[in-house]
Amino acid sequence: MSISERKKKILAAVVDEYVRTAEPVGSKAIASKAGLGCSSATIRNELAELVSLGYLEQPHTSAGRVPTPMGYRMYVNELMEKQRLSLEETEDINRRMNQKLRELDDTISDVSRLASQLTDYPALALTTRTAVTIKRFDIIYVDANTFIIVVMLSDNTVKNKLVKLPVSVDQKLVQRLAILFNSGFTGITEGAVTPLLIHSTERAADDTMGVTSVIAAFAIEVLTEAAAPSAYVSGENRLLNQPEFRDPDKAHRLMGYLSGGGYILPPDQRMEEAGEIKVLIGPENVAEELKDSSVVIATYDAGDNTKGMIGVVGPTRMDYSAVAAKLSILAAGLSRRLGSGEAPPEGMHNKLIIKGDTGNE
Amino acid sequence: MSISERKKKILAAVVDEYVRTAEPVGSKAIASKAGLGCSSATIRNELAELVSLGYLEQPHTSAGRVPTPMGYRMYVNELMEKQRLSLEETEDINRRMNQKLRELDDTISDVSRLASQLTDYPALALTTRTAVTIKRFDIIYVDANTFIIVVMLSDNTVKNKLVKLPVSVDQKLVQRLAILFNSGFTGITEGAVTPLLIHSTERAADDTMGVTSVIAAFAIEVLTEAAAPSAYVSGENRLLNQPEFRDPDKAHRLMGYLSGGGYILPPDQRMEEAGEIKVLIGPENVAEELKDSSVVIATYDAGDNTKGMIGVVGPTRMDYSAVAAKLSILAAGLSRRLGSGEAPPEGMHNKLIIKGDTGNE
DNA sequence: GTTGGCACTCTTTCCTTTCGAGTGCTAATA
DNA sequence: TATTAGCACTCGAAAGGAAAGAGTGCCAAC
Numbered sequence: 001m002s003i004s005e006r007k008k009k010i011l012a013a014v015v016d017e018y019v020r021t022a023e024p025v026g027s028k029a030i031a032s033k034a035g036l037g038c039s040s041a042t043i044r045n046e047l048a049e050l051v052s053l054g055y056l057e058q059p060h061t062s063a064g065r066v067p068t069p070m071g072y073r074m075y076v077n078e079l080m081e082k083q084r085l086s087l088e089e090t091e092d093i094n095r096r097m098n099q100k101l102r103e104l105d106d107t108i109s110d111v112s113r114l115a116s117q118l119t120d121y122p123a124l125a126l127t128t129r130t131a132v133t134i135k136r137f138d139i140i141y142v143d144a145n146t147f148i149i150v151v152m153l154s155d156n157t158v159k160n161k162l163v164k165l166p167v168s169v170d171q172k173l174v175q176r177l178a179i180l181f182n183s184g185f186t187g188i189t190e191g192a193v194t195p196l197l198i199h200s201t202e203r204a205a206d207d208t209m210g211v212t213s214v215i216a217a218f219a220i221e222v223l224t225e226a227a228a229p230s231a232y233v234s235g236e237n238r239l240l241n242q243p244e245f246r247d248p249d250k251a252h253r254l255m256g257y258l259s260g261g262g263y264i265l266p267p268d269q270r271m272e273e274a275g276e277i278k279v280l281i282g283p284e285n286v287a288e289e290l291k292d293s294s295v296v297i298a299t300y301d302a303g304d305n306t307k308g309m310i311g312v313v314g315p316t317r318m319d320y321s322a323v324a325a326k327l328s329i330l331a332a333g334l335s336r337r338l339g340s341g342e343a344p345p346e347g348m349h350n351k352l353i354i355k356g357d358t359g360n361e
Numbered sequence: 362m363s364i365s366e367r368k369k370k371i372l373a374a375v376v377d378e379y380v381r382t383a384e385p386v387g388s389k390a391i392a393s394k395a396g397l398g399c400s401s402a403t404i405r406n407e408l409a410e411l412v413s414l415g416y417l418e419q420p421h422t423s424a425g426r427v428p429t430p431m432g433y434r435m436y437v438n439e440l441m442e443k444q445r446l447s448l449e450e451t452e453d454i455n456r457r458m459n460q461k462l463r464e465l466d467d468t469i470s471d472v473s474r475l476a477s478q479l480t481d482y483p484a485l486a487l488t489t490r491t492a493v494t495i496k497r498f499d500i501i502y503v504d505a506n507t508f509i510i511v512v513m514l515s516d517n518t519v520k521n522k523l524v525k526l527p528v529s530v531d532q533k534l535v536q537r538l539a540i541l542f543n544s545g546f547t548g549i550t551e552g553a554v555t556p557l558l559i560h561s562t563e564r565a566a567d568d569t570m571g572v573t574s575v576i577a578a579f580a581i582e583v584l585t586e587a588a589a590p591s592a593y594v595s596g597e598n599r600l601l602n603q604p605e606f607r608d609p610d611k612a613h614r615l616m617g618y619l620s621g622g623g624y625i626l627p628p629d630q631r632m633e634e635a636g637e638i639k640v641l642i643g644p645e646n647v648a649e650e651l652k653d654s655s656v657v658i659a660t661y662d663a664g665d666n667t668k669g670m671i672g673v674v675g676p677t678r679m680d681y682s683a684v685a686a687k688l689s690i691l692a693a694g695l696s697r698r699l700g701s702g703e704a705p706p707e708g709m710h711n712k713l714i715i716k717g718d719t720g721n722e
Numbered sequence: 723g724t725t726g727g728c729a730c731t732c733t734t735t736c737c738t739t740t741c742g743a744g745t746g747c748t749a750a751t752a
Numbered sequence: 753t754a755t756t757a758g759c760a761c762t763c764g765a766a767a768g769g770a771a772a773g774a775g776t777g778c779c780a781a782c
């Protein structure tokens with residue numbers, strides 16, 4: 001499994017060069033570039049071995065070498081220089097992120113856009129929320145036909161809805177309902193909102209106008225929406241920057257998949273610890289559409305049982321090092337912001353842990 | 362300016378055929394297809410004249426003819442069959458729309474997505490809001506450190522924000538502030554929120570904790586956001602379906618422009634009446650990036666001084682007829698929904714008025 | 723005014739040739 | 753035993769050229 005130090009250096013050089021140029025790289029190029037003092041002929045021998053070991057392949061005889069997914073995996077796991085962004089870059093990212101962050105949902109799409117800008121790949125952001133409940137119900141009486149429902153959830157987000165009814169409603173009734181909902185509908189998840197519960201609330205409030213069901217419907221809607229994982233994709237068009245997507249059909253297929261909010265992570269993979277970075281290379285992806293693309297994902301902690309992921313999609317020939325570093329900073333920023341609910345400490349450099357499949361099958 | 366009836370028929374046939382096939386259309390194809398009883402040689406003569414009149418052009422000698430922007434303009438203005446969608450189609454669109462509509466902002470992006478699905482072109486939706494003011498302020502006291510600001514705007518949207526303070530705040534103070542904001546900050550636009558006003562409110566409430574400025578900041582934020590035009594673009598990737606965008610660079614340029622929320626309408630064009638459809642063909646667009654694309658836009662009435670637009674972007678070779686019909690239904694549905702704030706009457710077929718530049722230069 | 727016919731034009735497609743980068747192998751060298 | 757120089761070989765990409773085909777423009781006939 002382990003290979004000589006020189007082979008590693010050569011493999012790293014091939015990956016670096018191929019990432020940069022998108023052209024198969026030849027023995028001469030490596031000899032002149034990588035600082036190992038040997039001639040192209042030696043390199044050729046090594047390359048041939050790397051091919052037979054499965055780390056590299058040739059598009060055809062007499063072309064240079066190109067890394068296989070296994071080669072990339074080796075690179076990501078062992079060879080890649082954990083890129084340290086300069087202080088300026090880090091601060092730039094943090095500054096741009098701070099400009100964007102406000103509330104949870106807004107934030108996520110903004111940060112996904114930011115990730116796409118920074119990396120020049122399409123970016124996606126997902127949140128999975130678990131077991132959200134309603135913490136508190138308020139109803140603001142506006143006029144006889146109108147009131148506003150305000151719901152505060154266990155993750156401290158607040159949702160509201162303006163309700164206009166065709167009939168007049170007594171302010172007293174609304175007050176009664178607010179009290180009843182506050183005792184009956186708080187602390188429960190969506191599944192627990194049963195017709196029975198709604199019905200008994202309606203009776204207890206002496207509601208003959210059907211207001212109860214309107215409010216209950218909103219409660220269900222809010223709970224459902226909050227529990228559902230949400231996904232944002234931005235910068236799909238940046239795919240077209242990549243030479244491997246010059247074929248419009250290929251680009252189209254992948255973009256369609258991304259826009260459709262196709263799931264990215266294998267369902268059996270549990271969400272990683274916040275701060276970790278996951279790299280899925282080519283065939284390691286489960287989705288057919290991603291089999292020859294790579295995905296880099298950073299997990300962040302949005303507090304209160306909510307974990308989120310932010311990632312980018314690109315060709316397997318991806319600048320894993322730079323992408324991982326940038327995502328890491330974004331994720332850390334999000335964790336700080338969302339996890340605590342407090343203003344973030346600035347300028348913190350953070351550890352970079354990379355995880356992913358090991359290359360064995 | 363006006364041309365013979367037969368020329369019109371031929372022009373229409375060229376456009377129809379070219380829209381369908383994306384290939385230059387020859388005299389034979391027209392002779393066999395269009396129901397005018399004359400031979401290809403006659404058609405050739407007519408075609409030659411249409412070219413010299415500027416309605417058609419040839420990519421090169423000995424290729425078929427392709428409509429010029431002026432040809433499309435003629436087609437849109439005079440020749441196009443105002444397409445009637447079948448009752449089923451209309452109902453399908455209405456049904457799908459009804460599933461999506463909830464609140465203004467959500468809605469618009471959803472409808473834009475729907476428009477893109479229906480037409481298979483990228484779609485965009487914009488709202489310009491004029492003179493939004495705050496109608497009503499409520500503050501919900503949650504606990505000593507926490508309260509929720511709820512703001513109802515003149516367009517009947519409701520915004521809220523959860524505020525967590527590092528210090529304890531008296532419930533009385535919050536109540537005083539709610540009353541003061543309700544009298545001082547309602548009915549005014551963003552520009553009228555002056556430091557002076559904030560300061561005097563702060564004094565009147567006897568607020569030494571800086572709560573006033575937090576609430577005022579939210580008021581400003583909400584007003585600013587509400588007054589700003591918002592734009593959504595969806596389905597950019599559908600561009601890649603069109604043969605004219607098989608060149609990735611071309612596609613990329615346009616997609617980048619669209620994603621960037623580039624402005625579409627010429628700034629001097631005032632918003633049209635709701636229900637009208639505007640067609641901008643190729644060079645009629647002001648933006649350089651759109652010079653060889655077409656835009657079809659429907660205006661809808663979102664009630665309360667708010668007009669919105671929903672449109673699609675595609676190659677000049679666009680199925681104007683079908684697109685216009687579909688957008689028209691969507692816009693009508695939106696007007697009904699948003700304009701009145703009431704549930705829409707179902708299944709209504711509506712008039713289709715097409716407007717646009719006249720072809721004179 | 724319309725039509726059939728025919729020569730002409732220009733693109734598209736396919737085939738062939740050439741060119742060159744990069745390899746694999748062998749024999750010489752340290 | 754590991755490294756290197758040298759060289760024949762391979763295979764794709766690029767360039768050139770011929771053939772095919774679609775469609776025109778124009779002329780003479782109706």
